[in-house]
Amino acid sequence: MTNDLLTWFHRLKRDLPWRKNRNPYRVWLSEVMLQQTQVATVIPYFERWLERFPTISDLAQASFDEVLKSWEGLGYYRRAKNLHRAAQKVAFELEGRFPETYEAWLELPGIGPYSAAAISSIVNGERVVAVDGNVKRVASRLFLLKGEPQEALVRENLSPYLPETCPGDFNEAMMELGATLCKKQTPACLYCPLTSHCLAYQQGKTADYPEAKKKTKRPHYEKYALIDIQDGKIWLRQRSETEMLNGLWGFVLVDDVNDEVKRLERVTHAYTHFSLGVTPVLEKASNSDGEYIPLENLDTLALSTLDRKIL
Known part of the structure; x- marks a missing residue:
């Protein structure tokens, strides 16, 4: 052989x-x-x-x-x-x-x-x-x-x-x-x-062969991404050491927002063990961890595929 x-x-x-x-x-x-x-x-x-x-x-x-x-x-x-x-x-x-x-x-x-x-x-x-x-x-x-x-x-x-x-x-x-x-x-x-x-x-x-293993349904979650743009800068946060995708920059994600906020086009992304749907909303994010990044500097940052989709 x-x-x-x-x-x-x-x-x-x-x-x-x-x-x-x-x-x-x-x-x-x-x-x-x-x-x-x-x-x-x-x-x-x-x-x-x-x-x-x-x-x-x-x-x-x-x-x-x-x-x-x-x-x-x-x-x-x-x-x-x-x-x-x-x-x-x-x-x-x-x-x-x-x-x-x-x-x-x-x-x-x-x-x-x-x-x-x-x-x-x-x-x-x-x-x-x-x-x-x-x-x-x-x-x-x-x-x-x-x-x-x-x-x-x-x-x-x-x-x-x-x-x-x-x-x-x-x-x-x-x-x-x-x-x-x-x-x-x-x-x-x-x-x-x-x-x-x-x-x-x-x-x-x-x-x-190989014998098929039983498939488990992958859970799905929904979030909102806070899009906060001020004076040519956008609010982003760098994920901490303990988070998934640690070190990457991205938008602030929250579970819920006010009904009055403006919603943008929803995006989806599949990870290994779950899928995620994210609806971007125009909302202030500077009360959370992060900083304003000049829009012209975005290409120098490492962003996840999901965050690139939102952009």
């Missing part, structure tokens, strides 16, 4: 910017950006990021506001915060030396088991299986794994096939296979290099 997978990967792998001029910083950055974000979305962010922060030292010395501004629009902003903290740890505490093992990568902020395995296998050549959603789906079909595939079980089934050399290529190939061919709804089995090894394909059960 390993030879079939790697032959396919080396022949048909996608031409992606993080697969060129590889070093620990570029690999680590790409893995963080790709968490819960599509490849097509990440590519321009990855390239712009490296123009702004070409080295780990550049990133470590940047202000958090600069980092957030460069991340703006990519979502899941905790990734940016952890990336910045991890860069400072590598640059200042580790004197520029990147981790050399799976366990050491896990000690960096924002690095979990999947990212540590992917990075260490690619950068350090460490023989460890990287398990993300794509890999779980491929493994569930290959081995007919019941229920929602658990990381430990997937690792157990794939470890015998992980090569001594180029384990990173194996991990990338598995992820590539899941992303491009072994898709959730319409797997392209006719083009798959592993059909002779795939139990689900051989038994005509690819549509049954």
